[in-house]
Amino acid sequence: MAVATGITTAASADIYGAYTVNYQVTAEDFGGASVTVNVQDLYLASDDAADVALNVFNLDLVDSAKVTYFQSFTSTGWIAQNAGGPFDAPALRRADSFVTMGGFDQDVLLPAQAPGAGAGTGIDPNFGGNSTNYPGDLAGWYNGSPPNLNGQVGQVPQGPGGSFGLGVLIGRFAYDGDFDLTDSTLEVTWNQGLGTPGVQGGFTVNVPAPGAFAFLGLAGLVGGRRRR
Known part of the structure; x- marks a missing residue:
């Protein structure tokens, strides 16, 4: 696990919560099969534009979140990766489950797992392996190349x-049935760029935070930039 040097405990955290954005996706997978899944994108919320998320650790999923999450046929597992070319299926971009420390397009409603998105993310031994059904007890993941500032x-x-x-995407969880990440807990390390001290905080998903909310019927908005 990547651990920042000079760790301090936040008395007043700049990253102040973890929350989900919930929606449903129907997309074509490799080979033409249609896939419909419920999706919860997991974000960290911040009040300081200088914050850079470095790692997540000690994830404790509630029972309602311990399901067999969907992986696209061309997915390599939980580490975000899109090989591009003929393997770049809509379901991989929009419906695949993955973890990341940022590295995705921002200023969009529903970020796509495009080639290169989330590059450099690694998982720790507690995760249970790249092909596990769901992250294991006290699972963690991290930016393996902090100079790229993916977690900004x-x-x-x-x-x-x-x-x-202000916030950053740290995971996408997709399943063809009901599930909920709410009340799961996790801890996070962040700093404000290379050479700055690390700060740690613990959060409960959607408690408190901007809150889970549903984008219903947004198939035409996937990947679209917000209006200014």
Whole structure:
């Protein structure tokens, strides 16, 4: 696991919560099969544009989140990766389950797992392996190349009606049935760029935070930039 040097405990955290954006996707997988899944994109919320998320650790999923998450036929597992070319299926971009430390397009409603997105993410031994059904007890993941600043916060979905605020995407969880990440807990390390001290905080998903909210019937908006 990547661990920042000079760790301090946040008295007043700049990254202040973890929350989900919930929606349903129907997309074509490799070979032409149609896939419909319920999706929860997991974000960290911040109040400081200088914040850079470095790692997630000690993830504790609630029982309702311990399901066999969907992986696209061309997915390599939980580490975000899209090989591009003939393997770049819509289901891989929109419906695949993965973890990441940022590295995805910001200022969009529903970020796509495009080639190169999330590059450099690694998982720790507690995760249970890249092909596990769901992250194991006390699972973690991290940016394996901190100089790329993949975890830099930016404008991401953060409120009802498609409003935006500062945050960073750290995972996508997709399943063809009901599940909920709410009340799961995790810990996070972040700093404000190379050479700055690390800070750690613990959060409960959707408690408190901008809150889970549903984008219903947004198939035409997937990957689209928000209006200014």
